Amino acid sequence: MKNIISWIDRRFPLTSFVKKELTEYPTPRNLSFWWNFGSLAGVVLVIQIITGVFLAMHYKADAALAFDSVEHIMRDVNYGWLIRYMHSTGATAFFAVIFLHMARTLYYGSYRSPRELMWWTGQILLLLMMATAFMGYLLPWGQMSYWGAQVITSLFGAVPFLGDELIIWLRGDFTVGDATLTRFFALHYLVPFIIMAVIMVHLVALHSVKSSNPSGINLADKDNIPFHPYFTTKDLFGLCIFLVIYSYFVFYQPNMFIEAENYIPADPLQTPVHIVPEWYFLPFYAILRSIPDLLGGVIAMTISVLIFAFMPFLDRSKIPGGAVYRPFYRALFYVFVIDVLVLGYVGAKPPEGYLVFIGYFATALYFGVFAILPFLAKKEELWLRKKGLPPELEALIQSEEKQKAERMVARRKAKRARK
Amino acid sequence: MKNKKGLLLLLGVVLYSTQICASSNVSLLDGYEVSVEQDNLKKGATIYYNLCRLCHSLKYIKYQHLLDIGFSESEVNTLRQGKLMNKAIVSTSTPENAMKMFGMVPPDLSIMAKARKQGPEYIYSLMLSYVENSEGVYENQIFNGIKMPDVFSYSIAQGEQEKQAIQKDVADVASFLTWASDPHATERKSMGLGVIAYLVVLSGLMYLVMRRVWRRLE
Amino acid sequence: MTDDNKSLEEPLVDDPERRDFLNTVTGVVAGAGVVAASWPFISSMNPSSDVLSKATTEASLTGINPGESKTVEWQGKPVFILRRTDDQIKNMTASQGGKDPEADSDRIQKPDWLIVVGLCTHLGCVPSRSSDGWFCPCHGSKYDNSGRVLHGPAPSNLKLPPYKFVSEDKIVIG
Numbered sequence: 001m002k003n004i005i006s007w008i009d010r011r012f013p014l015t016s017f018v019k020k021e022l023t024e025y026p027t028p029r030n031l032s033f034w035w036n037f038g039s040l041a042g043v044v045l046v047i048q049i050i051t052g053v054f055l056a057m058h059y060k061a062d063a064a065l066a067f068d069s070v071e072h073i074m075r076d077v078n079y080g081w082l083i084r085y086m087h088s089t090g091a092t093a094f095f096a097v098i099f100l101h102m103a104r105t106l107y108y109g110s111y112r113s114p115r116e117l118m119w120w121t122g123q124i125l126l127l128l129m130m131a132t133a134f135m136g137y138l139l140p141w142g143q144m145s146y147w148g149a150q151v152i153t154s155l156f157g158a159v160p161f162l163g164d165e166l167i168i169w170l171r172g173d174f175t176v177g178d179a180t181l182t183r184f185f186a187l188h189y190l191v192p193f194i195i196m197a198v199i200m201v202h203l204v205a206l207h208s209v210k211s212s213n214p215s216g217i218n219l220a221d222k223d224n225i226p227f228h229p230y231f232t233t234k235d236l237f238g239l240c241i242f243l244v245i246y247s248y249f250v251f252y253q254p255n256m257f258i259e260a261e262n263y264i265p266a267d268p269l270q271t272p273v274h275i276v277p278e279w280y281f282l283p284f285y286a287i288l289r290s291i292p293d294l295l296g297g298v299i300a301m302t303i304s305v306l307i308f309a310f311m312p313f314l315d316r317s318k319i320p321g322g323a324v325y326r327p328f329y330r331a332l333f334y335v336f337v338i339d340v341l342v343l344g345y346v347g348a349k350p351p352e353g354y355l356v357f358i359g360y361f362a363t364a365l366y367f368g369v370f371a372i373l374p375f376l377a378k379k380e381e382l383w384l385r386k387k388g389l390p391p392e393l394e395a396l397i398q399s400e401e402k403q404k405a406e407r408m409v410a411r412r413k414a415k416r417a418r419k
Numbered sequence: 420m421k422n423k424k425g426l427l428l429l430l431g432v433v434l435y436s437t438q439i440c441a442s443s444n445v446s447l448l449d450g451y452e453v454s455v456e457q458d459n460l461k462k463g464a465t466i467y468y469n470l471c472r473l474c475h476s477l478k479y480i481k482y483q484h485l486l487d488i489g490f491s492e493s494e495v496n497t498l499r500q501g502k503l504m505n506k507a508i509v510s511t512s513t514p515e516n517a518m519k520m521f522g523m524v525p526p527d528l529s530i531m532a533k534a535r536k537q538g539p540e541y542i543y544s545l546m547l548s549y550v551e552n553s554e555g556v557y558e559n560q561i562f563n564g565i566k567m568p569d570v571f572s573y574s575i576a577q578g579e580q581e582k583q584a585i586q587k588d589v590a591d592v593a594s595f596l597t598w599a600s601d602p603h604a605t606e607r608k609s610m611g612l613g614v615i616a617y618l619v620v621l622s623g624l625m626y627l628v629m630r631r632v633w634r635r636l637e
Numbered sequence: 638m639t640d641d642n643k644s645l646e647e648p649l650v651d652d653p654e655r656r657d658f659l660n661t662v663t664g665v666v667a668g669a670g671v672v673a674a675s676w677p678f679i680s681s682m683n684p685s686s687d688v689l690s691k692a693t694t695e696a697s698l699t700g701i702n703p704g705e706s707k708t709v710e711w712q713g714k715p716v717f718i719l720r721r722t723d724d725q726i727k728n729m730t731a732s733q734g735g736k737d738p739e740a741d742s743d744r745i746q747k748p749d750w751l752i753v754v755g756l757c758t759h760l761g762c763v764p765s766r767s768s769d770g771w772f773c774p775c776h777g778s779k780y781d782n783s784g785r786v787l788h789g790p791a792p793s794n795l796k797l798p799p800y801k802f803v804s805e806d807k808i809v810i811g
Contacts (some may be wrong), residue, residue: 058685076687080685083678233625251607260536263534503695621666628660
């Protein structure tokens with residue numbers, strides 16, 4: 001064994017790589033369980049890919065056969081029901097884990113310098129995930145699959161000039177049809193592997209800037225501990241707890257996240273009374289519906305997803321550590337979380353009565369939170385510093401200001417020298 | 420402090436999961452529950468076969484599947500009347516006839532119990548919501564304009580005893596259709612109990628391992 | 638690596654022996670779980686229940702006149718059902734076949750009915766019916782009316798499927 005490893009090591013940096021990036025990888029010792037969700041998301045992706053590949057062995061991406069082939073999987077294939085329910089529940093679990101991962105990032109300000117690229121690659125991952133989930137949802141070819149795809153592809157009609165052509169190009173047909181199903185299947189199979197590649201970028205960035213931590217201050221070397229065995233055991237324990245909850249849903253509530261309507265085969269001539277997207281799209285769907293104009297709604301919905309990427313610019317407070325030392329930011333965070341939950345509720349219900357107004361208000365609040373953030377962050381910073389910060393924070397801020405000033409001076413000098 | 424939190428979390432999850440696993444029966448109205456007992460499923464299947472099958476198919480249920488709910492081989496042979504074991508149980512009326520009679524093909528019932536919100540309860544209450552209006556025409560209070568007649572004759576049932584007998588029959592049919600929509604449900608739940616029990620044990624072990632590793636830092 | 642080494646490396650561990658035990662148990666339990674979890678996936682690649690249900694085929698024998706044959710499908714394979722004439726029965730009973738000698742009585746349940754899997758034992762082509770048996774178009778193997786190979790590259794006689802007569806004119810194959 002030793003010989004084999006040394007043979008490899010002479011040709012490939014196996015031992016040193018594992019040491020540097022895994023076993024001895026320095027990790028802040030004060031990470032809480034909120035830092036578990038990254039590795040957990042990786043595990044869920046692996047579950048989705050494995051179950052997905054096995055489902056693809058039995059699934060038929062043909063409008064005439066798709067629905068029956070899913071029932072074939074559920075009834076006839078050995079443990080097909082298990083694999084299918086693992087996959088459908090896995091989609092829900094994936095979004096749950098990712099939303100918690102994002103919430104942690106927002107709460108602790110982990111998107112801030114120098115982790116902007118991690119945050120942005122994360123945003124790309126979220127978009128890819130949404131696309132994958134959306135396309136996967138068409139595959140069972142039930143009523144909700146069909147009409148969900150019909151409605152969402154129709155949104156592209158809002159694109160000026162090209163809209164109608166774009167819809168037809170996306171569908172490969174005048175309505176969602178066999179061509180749409182087949183291409184969605186092909187892409188649903190492909191995109192997860194692109195996700196894996198982007199995760200690699202995400203991880204390279206992580207291992208370059210290292211994990212953020214609850215204090216928001218980069219720790220001294222002595223406060224970092226090797227990843228193994230501390231965080232391997234912690235991540236595995238977190239994984240076990242996750243699997244308990246996941247298994248509960250797989251085995252006891254597998255249909256909780258599948259609309260009853262989706263057990264009716266797709267019928268292009270009859271729209272379900274009430275179309276709802278999967279729960280993870282509900283807040284964005286509510287924003288779409290709250291804007292009375294189609295183009296405006298599409299733009300608002302797109303911005304509502306993309307706006308997270310602007311967080312490093314919107315939040316320019318010099319106070320480190322996200323919500324930890326910043327009462328206003330913390331309050332804003334909770335307002336935002338509650339607002340998203342309200343939007344989710346509104347999105348799940350038919351747009352009637354007072355819910356319409358709640359939808360307007362919650363949409364306005366959603367964007368309002370982002371709009372107010374730059375001003376709030378500055379005011380809060382001034383107020384906190386006037387009130388007096390803990391000395392180590394103040395020292396940190398001052399040293400950062402100094403560094404920034406030095407960088408400016410150096411840059412100016414270099415410019416002058418070039419002239 | 421951190422460890423205590425973890426332990427509490429674990430305990431909470433264990434309690435929660437065992438409690439939920441214990442109560443997994445779907446209730447119908449009038450005190451009935453969706454049954455997984457073979458007696459009820461068999462009774463429901465028989466009623467389906469003699470009554471519902473006149474119009475409705477079960478395209479995902481084959482004759483051989485009846486063996487899983489307690490029919491003997493010879494009983495199935497009688498039911499299938501020379502059709503192959505691996506053929507789906509289909510309606511005795513043709514789609515063309517149904518179109519002539521009802522203007523539509525009655526829906527397949529294989530996954531009906533999953534294709535409606537609270538499906539089993541929906542099926543149960545739909546069958547018992549027929550009333551005779553003042554003009555002597557039957558109506559359904561849940562499904563306005565339903566084409567299906569009151570096949571269980573609940574609207575003209577006389578007396579409590581007869582009503583209860585019909586309720587029981589309909590509960591059995593609802594149970595049978597629930598089984599038909601998800602034939603692996605019983606297997607799924609019993610497997611789930613094992614999987615969750617295993618994962619709880621593994622979580623406990625993993626917690627001990629983690630705690631010991633982290634104690635080195637204190 | 639000896640225990641001494643380990644305790645030197647990890648001086649902070651309270652009780653190395655207990656820790657080893659705990660780690661081993663956890664490792665074994667987790668490993669068993671991974672193995673068990675892989676079973677449904679392996680199993681899902683086996684024939685599904687609807688494929689298995691094709692493992693038996695019912696075939697009706699009505700309408701086949703003496704000297705005529707019929708092909709039915711069993712597990713996706715052709716099965717030849719030949720109703721033999723008295724002449725054919727006599728000839729076959731007298732012969733032992735060719736390179737794979739076998740008595741005709743060992744290959745039938747009722748002398749009138751020969752039931753064989755219609756795949757050439759050479760490379761699995763489907764032989765075609767000829768006047769005195771079957772002839773494989775792929776490489777020229779020839780079989781008699783008992784399904785026994787007479788000449789050609791085929792190494793053995795046509796296989797016999799398991800079957801039984803459920804009535805005078807109906808058999809169940811498989």
